[in-house]
Amino acid sequence: MxxxxxxxxxxxxxxxxxxxxxxxxxxxxxxxxxxxxxxxxxxxxxxxxxxxxxxxxxxxxxxxxxxxxxxxxxxxxxxxxxxxxxxxxxxxxxxxxxxxxxxxxxxxxxxxxxxxxxxxxxxxxxxxxxxxxxxxxxxxxxxxxxxxxxxxxxxxxxxxxxxxxxxxxxxxxxxxxxxxxxxxxxxxxxxxxxxxxDCCFIVDNEALYDICARKLDVDAPTYTNLNRLQAQIISNITASMRFDGVTNWNLEDIKTNLIPFPRLHFPLMAFAPIIPSYKAAYSNISEQQITLDCFDPANHMVRCDPRIGMYMSCCLLYRGNIKNINEIKNIINFLKDKKFVRFVNFIKTNFKLGFNYLPTVTVPGGDLTPSKVTVANLSNNTAIRHAWTRLASKFDLMYQKKAFFHHYLAEGIEESNFADARANISALLEDYIEAET
The missing domain is CATH 3.40.50.1440 (Tubulin/FtsZ, GTPase domain)
Structure with missing residues (x-):
């Protein structure tokens, strides 16, 4: 060992x-x-x-x-x-x-x-x-x-x-x-x-609020509700280090398989199934269903639609009693054939699968129902650039007016830092567009 x-x-x-x-x-x-x-x-x-x-x-x-x-x-x-x-x-x-x-x-x-x-x-x-x-x-x-x-x-x-x-x-x-x-x-x-x-996994609270409200029927989600969702993903990503698995993987595999270029290190995360605890109908959730669900934009933890971007890589981490690995491979081929999942043309082997036979644990009295099988989808997709574009335009609105600048300058930052940072985001957007085209 x-x-x-x-x-x-x-x-x-x-x-x-x-x-x-x-x-x-x-x-x-x-x-x-x-x-x-x-x-x-x-x-x-x-x-x-x-x-x-x-x-x-x-x-x-x-x-x-x-x-x-x-x-x-x-x-x-x-x-x-x-x-x-x-x-x-x-x-x-x-x-x-x-x-x-x-x-x-x-x-x-x-x-x-x-x-x-x-x-x-x-x-x-x-x-x-x-x-x-x-x-x-x-x-x-x-x-x-x-x-x-x-x-x-x-x-x-x-x-x-x-x-x-x-x-x-x-x-x-x-x-x-x-x-x-x-x-x-x-x-x-x-x-x-x-x-x-090496790798930055992004979530945004709006996406998490939506998941809580739409999928878990939590009317007024607190940060505890949001953070428990995030903890499930962190748990899935690190499960292979904390439990013995069969087709296991480690954190180096994230860097090797998810990040084709060092700067493009912002993968999307999704998790499935997301079912409220009072609907404890987990016995009939199939590997096929959760695999489809984890590509649903509504299950992604950042507000962007992967279908309008191109995938550079995708890792699916399964936990629990996986009965049929071939069924998972078939559904992946179906998604690729139907163009639900479009990959950039310069990467040929694009899916990495990890399996861990210990099922996900849920917090007693929490929002999520226990499930015999779960999957976390980590994918590097060029659609994330739309989130950067939104952020950059909000930055520009304030920067043009030098709004709130004095608060920053008084603490020792220089004005050139703002220009350099904004230029770096522009370069990042270019990198994503280049990867896509």
Whole structure:
């Protein structure tokens, strides 16, 4: 058996902290780890030490850092149900927030928090025997998730250049905005982290709200509802590291199979089946049906339609009791023949399949019904450029008027940074158009 590959997870900012709650709740359920770190007796299977480390007392604790420049949301962890799960020094807070300002997260406040954060990460990494990857979760619209993450990734790429860095990022939604300067923050951090991330999985809250409302009949979704959906995808992507599978794959396979060109590293994610818990009719969901569902734009976690773009790659990760792999291959051929899934002409072997026979776990009392088989669809599709186009036009509207500029300049950023970042997004759009044509 090969050595267990360890992952360090890093959750940044308010959104990152709330996503961490959903992820660790799910991972603990999957591995039978109680909120105090005790391992339940019957759950000794799996390679869960890829994500958890053991304390001297024999308890299990996440190999994670949760960092926010202001303390409110992390304080909720310290008083919540999982307060005994985390090592206290892995929860890092500052005293004031980044005020939704990239420059505060990167220059002023971020500089105060970066050393302690890197020091804690170094200690965690020193206790790893086979460190494989960093997984970062954050929102790019606010100040900490954009600015501080950019600063952190610059440092990590120097200190751990050979290690994989995967980013799960909440991007601005087309019609929902919580922060007026989201376009600035998002464009600046995309520019700033472009060369430091191997793969960035994008979600937007509007797509998640739609899934909750339309598919799960949740009338007024909270961030907990949205984050639990996202946690399911993160769980599927990392399941092969945490459980023994048959046709398994690892995080390097994501980079190798999904990212044909280093800059085009923004895959779409979809998940199926998404069925509300009160319709627990999971016995009649076929592999064929969930495979079709995971190509449905309504199941995608970012608001764009893959049918109007071209696929460069597609990975389907199945979990559960898969009875008929040939049936899955037949449905994929059907989708390709009918042109529902159009691939660029320069890539011939375009589908990668992963199978893991342990079914997905759902949170008791949560929105999703348990299902015997599930699939996550990770696809690199040129349609994502339409999301960039939307973001760039919102950026331009404010940039032409120099709206809110003084807030950024006062924190030490230069005006040329805005022009450079915007030019990089234009170049990214060109790259996607070139790949498509």
């Amino acid at each position: 090969s050595a267990i590959r360890e992952v360090v997870t890093i959750f940044v900012g308010q959104a990152g902290t709330q996503i961490s709650n959903a992820c660790w709740e799910l991972f603990c359920l999957e591995h039978g780890i109680e909120p105090n770190g005790n391992l339940k007796k019957k759950y000794s299977t799996g390679n869960f030490t890829s994500f958890f480390s053991q304390t001297q007392e024999g308890l299990f604790t996440p190999r994670t850092i949760v960092v926010d420049l202001e303390p409110t949301v992390i304080d909720e962890i310290k008083t919540g149900a999982y307060k005994e799960l985390f090592q206290l020094d892995s929860l890092i807070t500052g005293n004031e927030d980044a005020a939704d300002n990239f420059a505060r997260g990167y220059y002023s406040l971020g500089q105060e928090a970066i050393d302690i954060t890197l020091d804690r990460i170094r200690k965690i990494c020193e206790n790893c025997s086979n460190l494989n990857a960093f997984i970062i979760s954050r929102s790019v619209g606010g100040g900490t998730g954009s600015g501080f993450t950019t600063l952190l990734l610059e440092q990590l790429s120097e200190d751990y250049a050979k290690k994989l860095k995967l980013d799960f990022a909440v991007y601005p939604a087309p019609n929902i905005s919580t922060v007026i300067v989201e376009p600035y923050n998002s464009v600046l951090t995309t520019h700033g982290t472009m060369d430091y991330i």
